[in-house]
Amino acid sequence: MKQIVIISGKGGTGKTTISSSFSELMDKRNIADCDVEAPNLHLMFENEIINTKEYIGSQTASIDTEKCIKCEKCLQCRFGAITPEIKVNPLKCEGCGLCEYVCPADAVKMVDNVTGHIYSCKIKDGYLSYAKLNIGAEGAGKVVTEVRKNSLENQGFENLLIDGSPGIGCVVIASLTGCDYAVVVTEPTTSGLDDLSRVLELTQFFDIQSYVIINKYDINEEKTSEIIDYCKKSGFEILGKVPFDNTVNKAIQNECPIVNYDCPAGNEIKRIWDDFYDKLK
Known part of the structure; x- marks a missing residue:
């Protein structure tokens, strides 16, 4: 089973927008929401909880x-x-x-302290695993590992899609370890470029084939050009550039992946997924 992680160097870049869209476009869905400190992928899909485990952290x-x-x-x-x-x-x-x-x-x-819960859910055409930690709970890296184990136990799937945590800390390392591909979502800001370079250094350390998506590229095309130049010099392929699109806010409010809308952002993400899926074959 190939493991694909969607990550970002900082929060708010659109990582979960990409993750939920890729999940929606998969024929058979095996998904792990490893952003355990702020899980929200389960909000985007109708789901039925089929198993709950206490997490002793x-x-x-x-x-x-x-x-x-x-x-x-x-x-x-x-x-x-x-x-x-x-x-x-x-x-x-x-x-x-x-x-x-x-x-x-x-x-x-x-x-022992119960510091959270791990959930296995049935969704259309597959399964979703995620966890919720109690407020202030520690051990987030360990619970990420448990969420991934949950998903890897699901049989009959070619791919496991992981919505990782933002940043470069313990939870990100736990999300990355053992993955075959990493898709890093960034935005055209100064902090976006700095955080992108840090997270790509991390994926290089773990020798993971990495790709980049620039989200909201047209809000600062000068900074987008800097990101493109950085990726070219560093040898990272850019899968695509997603335009700023107010429809994304509408999709989030309706708890629906953006690719279900006929709009510039949704259509570009569909194109990106088609190209990326060809690389997985």
Whole structure:
């Protein structure tokens, strides 16, 4: 199964617009929304949740007051998670386990925290996997891996399309690892070019065949030219340039991929998908 990840160097470039459009244009859909800190691909497709799994992303100390001998050794906590009354402040606990290690009375135990949920959904002509993390939850890179595992278990699909996270951090690396192709969505701004170069350095490090889409290219054609020059010098193929199109806002409000509309942006994305799909064969 070939794995294709759609990523961007920053948020707001139109990554999910491209991901939802590519998903809509696939004959058989196997999709993983790995933007786990802000998942929204499931909003674009009618879906039925067929499986939900709890995600254990951390641990918190728990003190058994009946066993506690008030030795106060646990007060060594560098995070200040143990109060003078020998109680745990869960908002400060980092789950390091020092208090459990030093407790002579075996009164402290580390307990699992459910920090999110992973969902498997049935959609038209395929499946969608995504996750929702609790507010402030850690371990996003690990949950990305779990979402991808969910999708890779689906049989009978030639491709897995991954909507990755923006940026170059842990969640992006977890989205990229093991992929065959990366499509990087950028915009013609100064920060857009800088972030594009950083994320392409990342895909090069993992030796992933990478392509570029310039979204809203006509809002700053001078900067678009700079991006084109950068890609030519660096050896990255530009799949296409998507024009600014107010119909995109209408599509998002209607929770519908833009390629379902007869408009400049939708038509260009259709052309891009046709060309890109030929490269996958």
